[in-house]
Amino acid sequence: MPLCDLPFKSVFFINRKKDFPLFMPCEAITKNNESHCPIQKIPNPLEWQSDDSELNPEQIINSLNYQTLQDNHRKGIKDKRCKFCWDLEKTGPHSPRLNPDKIDKDTDGLMVHFLLDNKCNMACRMCSPMASSLLQKDFNYFKHHENVNDITSVTDGFFSSDDIVSSVELSQWDWVINNIHKIGALKVTGGEPLFNKQFINAMIPLKKDGLNLNVTTNGSLFTNKMCDILNEFKGLYFTISLDSIGKNYEYVRYPYNFKKVEKSIANFIKRCYNIKEIKYNCVVSALNIFYIDELIKWNNDSFNIYFTEVYPNLRGIGIKNLPVFLLKELYDIILNVEFSDHMLLNMIQKAIDDNQEDKQKMIKEIKLFDSSRNQNFRDYLHPNLLSWLDG
Numbered sequence: 001m002p003l004c005d006l007p008f009k010s011v012f013f014i015n016r017k018k019d020f021p022l023f024m025p026c027e028a029i030t031k032n033n034e035s036h037c038p039i040q041k042i043p044n045p046l047e048w049q050s051d052d053s054e055l056n057p058e059q060i061i062n063s064l065n066y067q068t069l070q071d072n073h074r075k076g077i078k079d080k081r082c083k084f085c086w087d088l089e090k091t092g093p094h095s096p097r098l099n100p101d102k103i104d105k106d107t108d109g110l111m112v113h114f115l116l117d118n119k120c121n122m123a124c125r126m127c128s129p130m131a132s133s134l135l136q137k138d139f140n141y142f143k144h145h146e147n148v149n150d151i152t153s154v155t156d157g158f159f160s161s162d163d164i165v166s167s168v169e170l171s172q173w174d175w176v177i178n179n180i181h182k183i184g185a186l187k188v189t190g191g192e193p194l195f196n197k198q199f200i201n202a203m204i205p206l207k208k209d210g211l212n213l214n215v216t217t218n219g220s221l222f223t224n225k226m227c228d229i230l231n232e233f234k235g236l237y238f239t240i241s242l243d244s245i246g247k248n249y250e251y252v253r254y255p256y257n258f259k260k261v262e263k264s265i266a267n268f269i270k271r272c273y274n275i276k277e278i279k280y281n282c283v284v285s286a287l288n289i290f291y292i293d294e295l296i297k298w299n300n301d302s303f304n305i306y307f308t309e310v311y312p313n314l315r316g317i318g319i320k321n322l323p324v325f326l327l328k329e330l331y332d333i334i335l336n337v338e339f340s341d342h343m344l345l346n347m348i349q350k351a352i353d354d355n356q357e358d359k360q361k362m363i364k365e366i367k368l369f370d371s372s373r374n375q376n377f378r379d380y381l382h383p384n385l386l387s388w389l390d391g
């Protein structure tokens with residue numbers, strides 16, 4: 001048995017920037033440090049060259065670049081390119097290798113993962129125009145008000161607008177569509193994939209009954225029509241981004257209404273009979289961390305919730321910019337919620353240990369977006385956070 005089977009069956013296409021696409025067995029292999037984000041600063045650990053850019057998924061799996069990794073995994077040698085997993089395993093069995101996604105376990109054939117473009121119906125506060133087309137409105141507002149340098153500085157360079165290359169434009173996308181019988185699992189990330197007409201239109205005529213589908217979605221677009229299309233797949237494995245509840249959700253995931261999202265998710269659960277897995281992903285920032293206990297209670301143990309720290313973690317709304325006394329209060333609250341997740345607790349503990357309290361930076365980021373959206377943070381944020389921000 002190889003140490004991990006992803007180098008033998010999986011290709012993740014990364015093509016956010018205009019340069020040539022990169023191919024990886026998983027996202028974890030790109031995370032050679034904790035400041036990784038899948039849309040920026042992508043490393044090239046498998047050393048792809050521009051000449052490789054037209055390789056199809058079968059050729060990629062059989063390439064020399066993959067073979068060296070496969071050989072090491074087959075021989076039980078811990079390849080240094082999988083450092084992210086080895087490092088995580090030093091603290092316990094927490095790595096993606098030891099906790100593969102359910103779709104990875106359930107799929108025998110070839111698995112392909114595409115980053116679609118940035119078309120999205122939400123403009124979330126922690127996201128970037130590179131991943132959400134709607135955030136371009138905020139970017140244009142900052143440009144008009146000569147605030148681009150401010151927003152760039154306060155988000156540590158994350159909030160930037162750049163030309164996006166969609167995976168759908170890659171030759172490999174056409175190959176996958178024309179060879180769908182060879183594919184066991186299709187994974188897509190956006191933008192919002194269910195808002196992407198190019199993706200949906202490509203899926204409709206396909207024969208999908210042998211295909212598992214994983215979508216990372218904001219969960220707002222599960223109409224009856226969408227559910228009928230999804231029901232044609234073999235199995236559905238969905239990651240739903242959900243960071244908070246109620247008004248706080250609406251502040252973070254502007255301009256959406258929480259009740260509407262709840263209804264959409266309920267429709268998905270009711271109408272789709274081939275759901276194999278739903279998990280929630282919560283991006284933790286100072287904006288929502290005070291409501292995470294309520295999110296956990298709202299979930300009521302229905303599905304797993306995964307917690308990811310906002311990127312970059314020292315941007316204005318990063319939790320490390322909160323004061324230690326508030327972080328300690330949050331730690332105790334989370335510890336006492338019935339479900340207590342060690343990753344979330346570790347994240348809070350790290351923010352206490354590496355604390356960089358910075359109220360000015362936080363308030364600046366908050367107010368910049370408030371001004372472009374005509375919102376007031378006092379209407380949406382937790383009283384404990386407000387009393388520190390106002391103090």
Ligand code: SF4
Pocket residue numbers: 003004005006007025026027028029081082083084085095096097
């Ligand atoms: S060991 Fe980890 S980094 Fe390496 S291929 Fe498997 S999941 Fe990816």
